[in-house]
Each structure stands twice: as structure tokens, then as C-alpha cells.
Amino acid sequence: IMDNMHKINGYVVLATPSGARPAWLSAKYPEVLRVRGNRVRNLHGGRHNHCFTSPVYREKVKNINTLLAKRYKDHPALLVWHVSNEYGGECHCELCQEAFREFLKKKYSHDLDALNQAWWTGFWSHTYTDWSQIESPAPHGETGIHGLNLDWKRFVTHQTIDFYKNEILPLREYTPDIPITTNFDEYVNIFNGIDYWKFAPYVDVVSWDNYPYWHGERKNWIEGSRRGFIHDINRALKNGKPFMLMESSPSATNWQPVGKLRRPGMHALASIQAVAHGSDTVQYFQWRKSRGSSEKFHGAVVDHCGHENTRVFQEVAQVGKILEKLDDVVGTSIQPExxxxxxxxxxxxxxxxxxxxxxxxxxxxxxxxxxxxxxxxxxxxxxxxxxxxxxxxxxxxxxxxxxxxxxxxxxxxxxxxxxxxxxxxxxxxxxxxxxxxxxxxxxxxxxxxxxxxxxxxxxxxxxxxxxxxxxxxxxxxxxxxxxxxxxxxxxxxxxxxxxxxxxxxxxxxxxxxxxxxxxxxxxxxxxxxxxxxxxxxxxxxxxxxSYLQKCIDTDLPEGVTAQMRTDGEYRYIFLQNYGEEEKGIQLPKGEMYDLLAEAEKSIRDEIVIPGYSFKILVATV
The missing domain is CATH 3.40.50.880 (Class I glutamine amidotransferase (GATase) domain)
Known part of the structure; x- marks a missing residue:
């Protein structure tokens, strides 16, 4: 695959496999399996069913990453390392309990009285008199000390990052010039999981997986604003540096309550939205639909039919043609007030x-x-x-x-x-x-x-x-x-x-x-x-x-938004229509041209955007 990609002048974002390990490893080393909050150890299965603290699992992950790094370190197709997949979850085993106590000792300078004060443990007579008495929150144990609950979540973030830092050691050693990322995941973490502000300093470029709920209970422009919000988090995590849209579906998903097909135009609009908010890439899960198992009905570029003569494949190809025209946008910035x-x-x-x-x-x-x-x-x-x-x-x-x-x-x-x-x-x-x-x-x-x-x-x-x-x-x-x-x-x-x-x-x-x-x-x-x-x-x-500057100095109709990227000389204005009907927009005075127009590029006075579509305008700063 790597060689074939190089032959067509392509590049590879190469992933490490720690997110899902083989059954033999769980059988031989049961300590790598996670323990739930009720202190019951999981059976083998699922994804990310591993203990972040386990020395055995850390060693095995480091070993296979070393082999990968040695094998591909000089390969011309290697562009970025993709470490693991959608880190998330927590483990409550004895190894993690001891690591949690060490985390707390460091945080509170080995002062148990300071911890008791910070957690207000005197309430309900829950004062700790020895570090060994501290356990992670449990449904059949302690959940009422809010300071404990907070520090446990902080520890989970800390331990996840520490596991990741172990993973990347051989990648840094053998491929020091290859950037490293891991795909941040909205559905595991954006609401109540890992603190990505703590994680972001350790990746070279932020990447995330975007799976909107189009054509659902919310109006599409309301869903679009939610997507914009999360795009803007991911851009801000590295102080405005462009990020990567690591995963998206060109069609339906299989795990949302309703797998409604994206209406014509919506896939391209969603892809361009990511670029408008600061992404320098558009990528998909999955390239080819799995024949079996849990995501066999998840959207993909190549369907089970195995050929390119499908609506979805042709839409993906069209997005690719659009992206080829946006070379000047790559690396540009957004400057919010x-x-x-x-x-x-x-x-x-x-x-x-x-x-x-x-x-x-x-x-x-x-x-x-x-x-x-x-x-x-x-x-x-x-x-x-x-x-x-x-x-x-x-x-x-x-x-x-x-x-x-x-x-x-x-x-x-x-x-x-x-x-x-x-x-x-x-x-x-x-x-x-x-x-x-x-x-x-x-x-x-x-x-x-x-x-x-x-x-x-x-x-x-x-x-x-x-x-x-x-x-x-x-x-x-x-x-x-x-x-x-x-x-x-x-x-x-x-x-x-x-x-x-x-x-x-x-x-x-x-x-x-x-x-x-x-x-x-x-x-x-x-x-x-x-x-x-x-x-x-x-x-x-x-x-x-506050004299706030709009991306384009005009009133936008409902369902339409504008985002802008700039290189300091030109402004790239992304007008996006999330409604079903076409919308007309009055343009401000000044020279602009339509970046994607095939013939007459110069535009003035008014522009019409079809439903589920977009225009990319260029103007001088």
C-alpha cells in the first residue's frame, strides 16, 4: 500500500495499533484488560479495552511501534504518524489505583491534610488518614466527594497522555522529522472525557473525527453551528494552527440513531466547512466498507459493490477536484476577535x-x-x-x-x-x-x-x-x-x-x-x-x-454563514448555505472573484448560492 501510494504521488498517514489488540495478548497478559468502576475486569473485546498504566501493555505497544518506525522511517510516502485511535475511557485496576495515589501525592505535595481540605472530606466523616485509603470513584463506593471526582478525571487525562508519550518514543527516535497526531474524538470526549487542552501540547498537529447529524431534528444550520463550534475548538487547541479533519463519512453512519443519507451537496458542504474553519485536510472513515462486523454499514468511499460507479464515490471525487483548487488556502490563518x-x-x-x-x-x-x-x-x-x-x-x-x-x-x-x-x-x-x-x-x-x-x-x-x-x-x-x-x-x-x-x-x-x-x-x-x-x-x-469585523460586510440570510481564512494578502471567504433552498446575498463594494468558477470569475452586486452548497470568494486584504 505504501509503495502504491508513492507511485501515484500520494502520501500516507500511518497509524499505530494500540487501540485494538489481538486476543492472544489479552489471554497471555490479563492485566492489560481494563477494570470498570465496579472493580470487575473486562473480558477481551471492543476497542480501547486496555489499561493505560499496565507496564506490560506499554512495553508491547512500544515494541510494535519501534518495528513500524524502523520499517517505514525512510519511506517517501510517510507523511504523518497517527497514534492509536480515539483515546478514551478509564481503568480502575490496582495499577491505576496506585498511579492515582502517586498523582495525588505530587499534586498535593505529599500533604494529606491539604487533600482533605481541598476535597472537604470532613463532610459525612470521609476524612482520609492514609493515602492507601483513597480509591477512584465507584458506584458501590465513593461518588459524593466532588473534589475526588474532579481529580480522578484529571488523572485519567494525565494517564492517557502519559501512555501516549510512551507510544511516541520510538516514532520520535527513528522519524524525528515526521509530525505526530492522534485523532481527537467528539463523541467520547467533547462533552465529558479527556481534557484536550492538556493533550494538545503533545501533538504536532491537531486532528479530529467529525460526524454531524444532518437532516435530523435540528435545522441543518443549527447542526452546522455545532460543527463549527467543535472545529473552532480544535483550531484553538494549537493557538490557531490549521488542523486535520481525520475522519468523516461521505454518506451515512451506522451508529447514530438514524443513518439518514446525506442529501446531494451536503457531503461537499460539510467537507468545505472543515476547511473554512481551519482544516488543511479532508479525510474519510472508511475507504472501503468492511464486509463484516460492527461497522459494515458505515459510510465509505468504496461500497460493497467494489467499483466507482456510485453516487457517493462520484461526490468524493468531486470534493477532491475542489480541494485541488485550494492550494493557496493551505496554511492560512483565521483571526477571530x-x-x-x-x-x-x-x-x-x-x-x-x-x-x-x-x-x-x-x-x-x-x-x-x-x-x-x-x-x-x-x-x-x-x-x-x-x-x-x-x-x-x-x-x-x-x-x-x-x-x-x-x-x-x-x-x-x-x-x-x-x-x-x-x-x-x-x-x-x-x-x-x-x-x-x-x-x-x-x-x-x-x-x-x-x-x-x-x-x-x-x-x-x-x-x-x-x-x-x-x-x-x-x-x-x-x-x-x-x-x-x-x-x-x-x-x-x-x-x-x-x-x-x-x-x-x-x-x-x-x-x-x-x-x-x-x-x-x-x-x-x-x-x-x-x-x-x-x-x-x-x-x-x-x-x-465592539466594532466587530464580519468575514463579509453584508447581512446573511437565515441558514447561511461566512468564514474567512487569510494569508495577509488575500482573504478567502467561504459562503455556506445549509438550507434546502437557494439564497441570494448582496455583495459589498470592491473586487472579488469566485475561486471555483470555470469561466467568468469576477463577481459583483449579488451572488446566489444553491441549497446545500457554497461559494469561495477571494478578495484582497
Whole structure:
């Protein structure tokens, strides 16, 4: 395969096999099998059913990777190493328990009292008096110490990375000039798994596997914004460097609830979306459909029929022809002025907190809803964690920033004082990084910069509603009233200006939307979960007052977005229509040309984009 690829001037991203091992290895070395939280060891089977700590498995993986590296180190087709596949999961065996204790000893400087304080173990008399007493969370054991649960998840990330670092040792030794990646996986980890912000420094290029739910319950442009959100996380993980779309399906998947075929055009649109958000590649799982086993009905470039005379194959070939015309886009950058904070550790904390609701806390969905207001306007966004440098942005948005790590409050303070705009919401500034509640009033370290005190939060039943009365003189273009559901914070202003108040219930008349002038900038607090139309109207004001630049200076119809990449000389503008019907777009003044046009490339005045399609425009900076 490697030789044949070289003969056609192709390249190979070569994977290592640690994600799924042969049965003989499990039989000979049962310690490599994972142990579940209930302390029962797995049988052989599945994928990633291995202990990350096992010295035996680490040795075997290193051995086979050494053989691979030696064999292919000088092969001209070798382009990138793909290490393992979709790392994920956890093991609770004795080897992992001991490694967890060592991790904790290092984290807490061998001070058990410090650990007990951080975990607040005195509650329910769970104080530890010896390190050997500490066990990972278990359904038949400890799950109520939130600091333990957080540190266990941090350990799982640490141990996964440590396993990966062992895997790549021979690759670095024998092929030091070949980049290394591993494919990050949305469905295992984006919601509640490995912290990729910790993992990203150890890969040379970020890659991820994208499997959207097109033509489903959500409108396609809403699903498109979710895909954009995750693309933008993966781009931000390496500070804006282009990433790789490692896996995608040209057709249906077989593991989603409904394997609906992609309608004509949607496969190409989804592929170009990845490029628009910063990918320098479009790749597929799988090339040829497996004849048997669990993914035999998963989409592929070559179907079971075995030839190229299929709709899907021809669509893939067409995508290839389009990509051949985008050589100038490779390596270009995206320069967002807006950041939305989505932080894995914050997500873990919110999910684990026993309140203020058990269901519909929806941290991920809430972040996407705020992000969507910029995506729909064609304004690029970085999706970041709370540890990044805020100073390069005009606007930083932190929905539900429940956990505020040490130093983050000071960063927000400096960002706003220097002229930035900061937006946060209910259920922010509640706990520190060990999940201990801040004393002296919420939102903790954000209290001064926001100019408010959050006294209580009212969790509403699904059918409950409140209403918000908005000061339309201070917020032009907004309606006078909006609906509030799920969460309503009860706040006092401490220097902030009230922009909206609650209309009903015992807290009628109290602030629901505030802004605090802080130095040269502003800090907004949204005390309630608002409907989409509220976010749309509110962020229109933020866009105008912050002078945010759109990718193309025009109003985009519903279902259409624009993203832009640039090399500093040219702007490559990707207009994408996620609706079924064609959409017309008025173009701003200035010279532009259609990169993919066969004949007349120069365009002006208006452009029409068919349904499930796109245009790539080029203009000078």
C-alpha cells in the first residue's frame, strides 16, 4: 500500500495499533484488560479495552511501534504518524489505583491534610488518614466527594497522555522529522472525557473525527453551528494552527440513531466547512466498507459493490477536484476577535454538582447557543478554555463559568480594564478549581468586575416562565420583553447599571441584565437563561458597540454563514448555505472573484448560492 501510494504521488498517514489488540495478548497478559468502576475486569473485546498504566501493555505497544518506525522511517510516502485511535475511557485496576495515589501525592505535595481540605472530606466523616485509603470513584463506593471526582478525571487525562508519550518514543527516535497526531474524538470526549487542552501540547498537529447529524431534528444550520463550534475548538487547541479533519463519512453512519443519507451537496458542504474553519485536510472513515462486523454499514468511499460507479464515490471525487483548487488556502490563518469559553474542567464540575437542577443544565448547548449568534453573522470565533490569553480578543464570552480557577478573575479584570468586553451568565463564579464554593458572595472573583452580587439562583420547572423587561433606550433594537426559563439568578447591583429586570414572581423588579463600566471596558451579566431571540438581539448590540469585523460586510440570510481564512494578502471567504433552498446575498463594494468558477470569475452586486452548497470568494486584504 505504501509503495502504491508513492507511485501515484500520494502520501500516507500511518497509524499505530494500540487501540485494538489481538486476543492472544489479552489471554497471555490479563492485566492489560481494563477494570470498570465496579472493580470487575473486562473480558477481551471492543476497542480501547486496555489499561493505560499496565507496564506490560506499554512495553508491547512500544515494541510494535519501534518495528513500524524502523520499517517505514525512510519511506517517501510517510507523511504523518497517527497514534492509536480515539483515546478514551478509564481503568480502575490496582495499577491505576496506585498511579492515582502517586498523582495525588505530587499534586498535593505529599500533604494529606491539604487533600482533605481541598476535597472537604470532613463532610459525612470521609476524612482520609492514609493515602492507601483513597480509591477512584465507584458506584458501590465513593461518588459524593466532588473534589475526588474532579481529580480522578484529571488523572485519567494525565494517564492517557502519559501512555501516549510512551507510544511516541520510538516514532520520535527513528522519524524525528515526521509530525505526530492522534485523532481527537467528539463523541467520547467533547462533552465529558479527556481534557484536550492538556493533550494538545503533545501533538504536532491537531486532528479530529467529525460526524454531524444532518437532516435530523435540528435545522441543518443549527447542526452546522455545532460543527463549527467543535472545529473552532480544535483550531484553538494549537493557538490557531490549521488542523486535520481525520475522519468523516461521505454518506451515512451506522451508529447514530438514524443513518439518514446525506442529501446531494451536503457531503461537499460539510467537507468545505472543515476547511473554512481551519482544516488543511479532508479525510474519510472508511475507504472501503468492511464486509463484516460492527461497522459494515458505515459510510465509505468504496461500497460493497467494489467499483466507482456510485453516487457517493462520484461526490468524493468531486470534493477532491475542489480541494485541488485550494492550494493557496493551505496554511492560512483565521483571526477571530471573539472568544467563547468552553472548558472541560468547568463542564465536569457543572455535571457533578448536585444542583440547582439535575437535568437541563446543558453547559455545552448553552455555549453553542451563544456561539451561534456570531456564526450566523459570519463573525469568526475562537472556542477556548479559561487558561488562554484574553488580550488578543475584543470580546470574551463565558457562559455558565461555574468554576473560576486561580488567576482567572485577575485576567478578566485586566482584560476589561484594558478595553475588552466580557459577557457571562447565571451560574458563574460559584466554585474554585477544587469545587469548593467561594465565600463572601457569588460570583466570587468576578464580583468586582461585574459590579453585582448574586444572592440566590432560582431553578425553574420545565413549564415555568418568567419575563424580562428590557431598557430599550440603552439597548436599541431589542424588544421590551423576553422570556426566561430554567435558571434565574437573584442579584444585587454593586456599581453595575441595570439593563433589564424580572417582571413576575417574588423577585419582580430585581435586576436580570446588567453592565458594569470597568476601566476602559464593559462587563455584562445575564442573570437568566434567555430564548434565542434574546441572545440574537443582545449580541447585535455587542457586535455594533465592539466594532466587530464580519468575514463579509453584508447581512446573511437565515441558514447561511461566512468564514474567512487569510494569508495577509488575500482573504478567502467561504459562503455556506445549509438550507434546502437557494439564497441570494448582496455583495459589498470592491473586487472579488469566485475561486471555483470555470469561466467568468469576477463577481459583483449579488451572488446566489444553491441549497446545500457554497461559494469561495477571494478578495484582497
Amino acid at each position: 471573539v472568544a467563547v469559553i468552553y472548558d472541560w474542567e468547568n463542564s465536569w464540575g457543572i455535571d457533578d454538582a448536585q444542583g440547582p437542577r439535575r437535568e437541563k443544565k446543558d453547559y455545552f448547548e448553552t455555549c453553542v447557543k451563544h456561539y451561534y449568534q456570531f456564526w450566523r453573522r459570519g463573525i469568526p470565533v475562537d472556542v477556548v478554555n479559561m487558561d488562554v490569553d484574553f488580550s488578543k480578543y475584543k470580546v470574551v464570552i463565558a457562559p455558565m463559568l461555574y468554576m473560576v480557577k486561580e488567576g482567572v478573575g485577575e485576567k478578566v479584570d485586566a482584560f476589561v480594564k484594558d478595553g475588552g468586553t466580557f459577557v457571562t451568565t447565571y451560574w458563574s463564579g460559584i466554585v474554585d478549581e477544587t469545587d469548593l464554593c467561594f465565600l463572601n458572595g457569588w460570583p466570587g472573583p468576578l464580583r468586582k468586575v461585574l459590579g453585582i452580587w448574586s444572592e440566590e439562583i432560582d431553578a425553574l420547572y420545565d413549564e415555568d416562565k418568567n419575563y424580562i423587561s428590557v431598557d430599550t433606550k440603552r439597548l436599541p433594537g431589542m424588544k421590551s420583553e423576553y422570556e426566561a426559563k430554567i435558571f434565574c439568578s437573584l442579584i444585587h447591583t454593586e456599581g453595575a447599571l441595570t439593563l433589564g429586570t424580572y417582571k413576575t414572581d417574588f423577585y419582580a423588579g430585581r435586576p436580570a441584565l446588567t453592565v458594569n463600566q470597568w476601566g476602559k471596558g464593559k462587563a455584562y451579566y445575564i442573570a437568566f437563561r434567555g430564548e434565542d431571540c434574546f441572545l440574537n438581539d443582545f449580541y447585535e448590540n455587542i457586535v455594533v458597540e
